[in-house]
Amino acid sequence: MVLIPPKDFRDESMASIKLFLDKWSVPYDIATYGLKDCVGSHGAVYKPNLDANKVAVQDYSGMLLVDGEGIDTFKLYDYRPLLDLVVRFNSNSKIIGAVGNAQKIIARANIIKDKRMAAPQDEEIRRLVLLFRGVPSENGFEISGNIFTVRSQDQLQEGMQGVLSYLGVF
Numbered sequence: 459m460v461l462i463p464p465k466d467f468r469d470e471s472m473a474s475i476k477l478f479l480d481k482w483s484v485p486y487d488i489a490t491y492g493l494k495d496c497v498g499s500h501g502a503v504y505k506p507n508l509d510a511n512k513v514a515v516q517d518y519s520g521m522l523l524v525d526g527e528g529i530d531t532f533k534l535y536d537y538r539p540l541l542d543l544v545v546r547f548n549s550n551s552k553i554i555g556a557v558g559n560a561q562k563i564i565a566r567a568n569i570i571k572d573k574r575m576a577a578p579q580d581e582e583i584r585r586l587v588l589l590f591r592g593v594p595s596e597n598g599f600e601i602s603g604n605i606f607t608v609r610s611q612d613q614l615q616e617g618m619q620g621v622l623s624y625l626g627v628f
Contacts, residue, residue, distance in 0.1 A: 459518045461489045461510055461540075462496050463528025469498035471524050471557050471611045478618045482627055489513060491539075499526055511539060515546045519625060520553030520604075523560035525611070535562035545569060548604065555606035555621060557614060559583060564605065565590045574602040576609040576617075 460475055479486050489508040490496050496504045513521075521544070534540055544567035547554050556564050561583050564570055570592035577587045577594040587594050598613030599606070601620055608617040 459487050459489050459508065459513060459521045460524060461521055462504065462506070462524045463526055463532055463534060464490050464492065464494065465497050466499045466526050466528035466531055467496060467524045468526035468558065468611060469500040469502040471526070471614060472498060472502065472504060474611065474614045475522060475524065475618065478615065478622075482622055484622065484627060487518075491537075499528075510543065513543060515543075515550050515552060518547075518552060520555065520606075520621075521547050522555040522606075523557065523563050525556075525558030525560045529559045529562060534560075535566040541567045551604055553604050553606055553621065553625065555608070555617075557608045557617075558610050561607055562586055564607075565592060570605060573605045574600040574607075575605070576600040576607040576613070578609050 487508040488504055488506045489510040490506045491510050493509055548569040558578055565586040568590055570590050573592050574595045575587045575592040576597055576599050577584045599608045599617030606621050608614050
């Protein structure tokens with residue numbers, strides 16, 4: 459499952475994720491809160507096929523949180539239903555991925571203790587990683603247990619290859 463903010467997600471990240479998953483024939487749903495069209499920061503439009511309020515954790519191998527200004531605009535890192543969903547995925551040992559500033563969500567869900575995080579240069583995210591006892595890394599992407607983080611869209615392809623390898627896709 460790929461979760462995007464309702465508005466102002468990073469178009470480039472979503473396009474890269476979609477391209478990569480489609481290339482390797484990995485099934486996925488696009489989720490957000492509600493089912494209205496989601497509009498990226500540069501105008502890309504995606505129609506979610508899953509309301510994040512209705513996600514059944516057992517139906518997915520993991521979740522991937524897409525970055526963008528919408529994370530901050532909608533304060534998704536404070537949205538209790540999303541944080542609870544992340545915790546349920548973690549409790550079921552499902553992979554949880556976050557790109558760029560979406561790392562705020564998994565930090566605030568308090569699931570990163572002793573996990574390596576590809577923390578972006580953004581000072582606020584670095585502070586949250588330390589506050590919730592994550593271990594900041596200078597690597598472009600990290601897989602630490604079931605937590606997968608990518609510093610920015612620039613490292614996304616390399617990170618996605620790592621995750622698909624972790625899942626046994628190739």
